[in-house]
Amino acid sequence: MTEAAEEAIAEQLRWQAEACRMIGSPLYAALLERAAADVEARGPVWEVLRGHESDPRFSVLGLRLFGTVNRMAITGREPELAAAYEARDASRAWKALRDAIERNTAELRPLVDLPVQTNEVGRCNALLFGFLTVAAETDMPLRLLEVGASAGLNLRWDRFGYRANGFTWGPADSPLQLEFELEGTPPALPAAVEVAERRGCDANPVDASTPEGRLTLLSYVWPDQPERIARMRAALTVAERVPVTIERETAAAWTERMLAEAASGQATVLYHSIVSQYLSDDERETFFGHVTTAGERASADAPLAWLKMEPVDDRADLELTLWPGGETHRIARVGYHGSPVELL
Numbered sequence: 001m002t003e004a005a006e007e008a009i010a011e012q013l014r015w016q017a018e019a020c021r022m023i024g025s026p027l028y029a030a031l032l033e034r035a036a037a038d039v040e041a042r043g044p045v046w047e048v049l050r051g052h053e054s055d056p057r058f059s060v061l062g063l064r065l066f067g068t069v070n071r072m073a074i075t076g077r078e079p080e081l082a083a084a085y086e087a088r089d090a091s092r093a094w095k096a097l098r099d100a101i102e103r104n105t106a107e108l109r110p111l112v113d114l115p116v117q118t119n120e121v122g123r124c125n126a127l128l129f130g131f132l133t134v135a136a137e138t139d140m141p142l143r144l145l146e147v148g149a150s151a152g153l154n155l156r157w158d159r160f161g162y163r164a165n166g167f168t169w170g171p172a173d174s175p176l177q178l179e180f181e182l183e184g185t186p187p188a189l190p191a192a193v194e195v196a197e198r199r200g201c202d203a204n205p206v207d208a209s210t211p212e213g214r215l216t217l218l219s220y221v222w223p224d225q226p227e228r229i230a231r232m233r234a235a236l237t238v239a240e241r242v243p244v245t246i247e248r249e250t251a252a253a254w255t256e257r258m259l260a261e262a263a264s265g266q267a268t269v270l271y272h273s274i275v276s277q278y279l280s281d282d283e284r285e286t287f288f289g290h291v292t293t294a295g296e297r298a299s300a301d302a303p304l305a306w307l308k309m310e311p312v313d314d315r316a317d318l319e320l321t322l323w324p325g326g327e328t329h330r331i332a333r334v335g336y337h338g339s340p341v342e343l344l
């Protein structure tokens, strides 16, 4: 062990603290700062995280640790931590978190390897405009193919209600009513769409139909964001009613398989949100290559749309490419969790 190792881990945690501060979790930002100092002092956080000094930043080490501990808070194993989170009291939460980590060091060490699973339905606020544009332009039922779908919650986007600055869309009686900030005026869009198929893949899918899967999804929602917790619970209710197929497969292989045959009379929409950064450069290139090759084969009877919501800076871009033709349009700039949506 060297001091460089401690510095490297502390730096990852401070980078995460800044990200949490930027996207609305002052509680996690404060706790990550303290966790970084604890690593430098070789405290309990260091004991759990040592060995992870070379993990890539985007594997979000701090969130992996906090998610596994939050799971213990949610299930009642760490009631003081749950109470401190509920009170959003950073000093009390830090003490409870540090104690929980110290008590459970051996159990936490392997659990920290599990990837973060944030299946964020708020992203549908933006994806909606892509799906509706495809429906408007093709006038066909949509065949939805989601890459990196996690639990596939976003494959049910048409079963959620949407509200923003005078804009509404979707079933008003859905358990999930998404509210967001919308900048810009939406074009005329279809009030209803037909979905022919809902299918996704993920390297590490979560089964939202099991208590275990639901707990996993909830544990990665930041505890000082009650509106996201409520959103997740409502999305899980919708998920119970609308089945989807999620296959355990990686992006490039699955996409090649799914796009091998054209779906006549349907508009295939291959989409992904906040996934590209998790792919190796090789896999990303192969995956993108499969989409463009399939695009070149697309016809008016079997069009292909590629919808991406991927980070650029402090916002993500929503881009749509539609074949035949293959023109790409940047539709919106979007906050990572789906608000605001700035239509371009």
Ligand SMILES: C[S@@+](CC[C@H](N)C(=O)[O-])C[C@H]1O[C@@H](n2cnc3c(N)ncnc32)[C@H](O)[C@@H]1O
Pocket (backbone or CB within 6 Å): 115, 116, 117, 118, 119, 120, 121, 123, 147, 148, 149, 150, 151, 154, 201, 202, 203, 204, 205, 249, 250, 251, 252, 272, 273, 274, 275, 278, 279, 283
């Ligand atoms: C940040 S989550 C986003 C999940 C979902 N797209 C959303 O917006 O809520 C990233 C997802 O990508 C998945 N993933 C990572 N590497 C992958 C790969 N090579 N192929 C497919 N999925 C992958 C992860 O398991 C995770 O579910």
